[in-house]
Amino acid sequence: MLVILWDPDTLLHKTVELLGSNLIPALESPERLEAILKALHNSEYRAGTRPLSSLWEGPKSRLLELTSETHGHEYLRHLRNVYEEWLSAGLIEQDGHVLPECFVFPTSTGKPLRPPRDLFARAGYYAFDMSSGIMSESYRAMIASANLACEGTDMLCGFDDRPNDIDTVVALCRPPGHHCDGQRAGGYCYINNAALAVSTWRSHQSDAQIGILDIDFHHGNGTQEIFYADAKVLYVSIHGEDEFPYYTGVEDETGSGEGKGMNINLPLKVGSPIEEYLEKLDYGLKKLVEFKTEFLIVSLGFDTFHADPLGHFQVHTEDYETIARTTRQALKEVPALVLLEGGYVIEHIGANMLSFLKGWKSA
Template identity: 35%
Template sequence: MQCFYSPAQDRHAPATFLLRGAPAPSPERPERAERLAEALGGLGLRLSSPASIDSPGLRQRLETIHTPRYLQFLETIHARWRAMPGAAELVAPNVHPAGGGHHYPEHPIGQAGWHLHDMACPIGADSFAGILASAASAEAAADAVKGGERAAYALCRPPGHHAGPERAGGFCFLNNAALAACILRERYARVAIVDVDLHHGNGTQDIFYARGDVWTGSLHADPSEFYPFFWGGADERGSGDGEGANLNIPLSIDSNGRGFIEALDRLLEGMAAFRPEALIVALGLDAHKDDPLAGLALDTEDFTPIGARLNALDLPTVLVQEGGYPTPSLGNNLAAFLRGFGTT
């Protein structure tokens, strides 16, 4: 199986984020990629760099899932932010349009509040290069599968499933899984995204909510008690052309592997009527009981049957890395999933 990662992704490396009102060390740091890469090596899988981390083709594809003004914001905000007197090194908004806003602001502070949904997405001087490189890894994996590979893996860091059409959140800036889905749509008529991250993939849901050609399904900790809080309910089924093409299965906090796998079986049963021709797996590993963002209680061995069930669908598949944060078990969780998926 081809696996993709660019060292340029490490250029996005904010040291802190705001957690419960206080600065805290960010778990979304380059060490994540190091641990995951080590696990891949242990399975005999080699990481390749994308041919390009910034091409006109990639930017055109990103404009199919994100608005032009949002992409421009990500690329230019740090320089404009630092030009303000007294501005901090990292872009971090102090005002948000709670409840919505009527006017798009011109000022950097206003734009930061508009586009950065929460305080987990600080932007540094080199962040955009790292963010774009992560998307390029997803693009490379999707192009490999579009070109005939049975499966490919993108080690995306930063992750992407909380990023909406013009919103960053939860460490996510560009929606790598949505990008991969749009690339597979260039060949396949119906593409499904299955999100097994601890958190609901709210950005992915928003991008495809009114579309009937991409089915989105997510199982995750119950958002009535857990991030992202405002999305992820079982009553969110899509709208317009996408009505019935979105399925959420919220799980009680601290649900174990058995409950998670039973929910995955129900999710896949719900997907069957869509008859997907290709699959994106938004591969979060943060449902593990030791993850620093813990909300569920899976053991490492639970990731093997998860991988096996997704492999049994026998679809062209792009595995896109989402959450899963530095602990001694992180690499083992990826290895367990890939053993189940049948890559070794």
């Protein structure tokens, strides 16, 4: 059985970004999720689409504990408080947006990195780009998004006395997560939802073999970083070569220490035909099967769509059906958590999700 989770609180985050040299409403918008929900509600998946809103009295301590396994305490404190701090200091008006200015850079001093004292400057210590604005409701949305990954994982693991007829949970997360390395925000990501899913699964089964298939158009630098030395997490990513986030995603990044060989980057030239995309997918899936993946996390981005403003692949609506079917056929019956990452064509994102679900269910 396949369940789709979302949380109305995730719709509250609505910020700005610097794209090119223009300050614009962030392309990672509530309308993306609304379009997906609209498509689901008019489909056979209506009954399986469940709103979660269990956070009314604040996030559960379990969620925060699991999140702090990979996210620095000071970083999380920043995410929680920075909007109010900037407001009190007069750095923004009510309903304004926190956007960083000066970022951390490498030095030869050997000094440990430390956050600047200046409140305005500090935002740049906890971010790596200018597509990670923070407004009044952002923290609430981030926590709600992360909670979907956590609750979704719990539904799948069947170790408690839960009915475990659920084999797939699709978590309609926003903000997304794969660019966040646990210490800084960037690329619309603040909390790494995939990493939280790993921590959640491990709270039930500590030695599990966990596979992450990242099929967002962009390289998941954050997920790669968090699991780079981890022998029990295999990270496989297919992404646009030389594209955002620019500094990661090359094939020679294969993992370190115990995790050597456990990081597989499959960059693809922009404009490549779908056949080449599917070849990379087959290769990645073969590795995930050989690894004996016991829990599969799919970081799913619809910015691979041919018309996406931030992606430049040749993937069409019907191809998501093939991608999903191929993935599920390779890893049949493995409990799977599908996390929404990017995808910025509002008019097609709903149809693309339906196509993906059709392929997944028909595997």
